[in-house]
Amino acid sequence: MASSRDRQRKLARAKLDRQMARRAAAARRQRRIRAGVGAAVALALIVLGSVWALGGFDRKPPADTAADVCDWTPVRADTNPNVKDVGEPPTKDLPTSGSRPMTITTNQGAPVTVQLDLATAPCAGASFSYLAGKSFFDNTKCHEITTEGAVRCGDPGGTGQGGPSYSFPSENTPSAPTPEPSPSASSAPAQPPLYPAGTVALVGNPPGSNGSQFLIFFKDFNPTSPQYPIVGKVTAGLDVVQRIGGLETVDNGTGAKVKPKTDVVIQSLTVGEPATATPTPAAPPPATTSPTPSNPPSTAAKS
Known part of the structure; x- marks a missing residue:
């Protein structure tokens, strides 16, 4: 157990x-x-x-590879009742070289064609293209023939106070001319005008705050204090602009006798696609000519 x-x-x-x-x-x-x-x-x-x-x-914002080309400043209708709300153009991926063709058809004759310079005024070119795409200028009046020798257009209300719902700074304002030297035995060559006939420039209200209003100069203008940024030049139809510049003017309601007595109506304004500058081909080398050979000796058999 x-x-x-x-x-x-x-x-x-x-x-x-x-x-x-x-x-x-x-x-x-x-x-x-x-x-x-x-x-x-x-x-x-x-x-x-x-x-x-x-x-x-x-938290970091996503990287943006495209940089802003233009800076549009909103203009509200409550601060300017003459503003026409059309939104704002794009700020990125805008052409900054070459040119754009612009065609202005009025009731005064053949169309006026303009070459917008995108290299010196890319934002002005983008603005014209954007507004033209919205028919902003169609059936508007050129409301002034300025004492400076230009036709002023681009305000839908025809008062000189209107424009789109944005503004942008000047890009290509000429520099003031250098003072002429004292007279001497050898006279210096005359300087070209800052705004030759055919120049297309913006006019801001106030200056430097540009919108849709523009000037087409029908004669040379050479101010001492330039303030109009140049955006392009007339390539055809300058005679039409000069004929408009010769129209009789009447009081525009402010005491200034600058309003065309005959209505100058922009029937349509269109802007074409950008065109890149074509490089000038190099000149071919001069042809070389072979020296003329002297008479060869006779090879005939002597008798």
């Missing part, structure tokens, strides 16, 4: 030892898991802290 009880005790002891061993192994596994999780969390905190310290969580 004693041996049977001893055997049972030994079996129970062995079973308890096995249970204790399994429990110890499980405890060791849990400690290892907790240690691994703690290390992973600590490492994650270190990484996140480093990223935060370096500004990795700062």
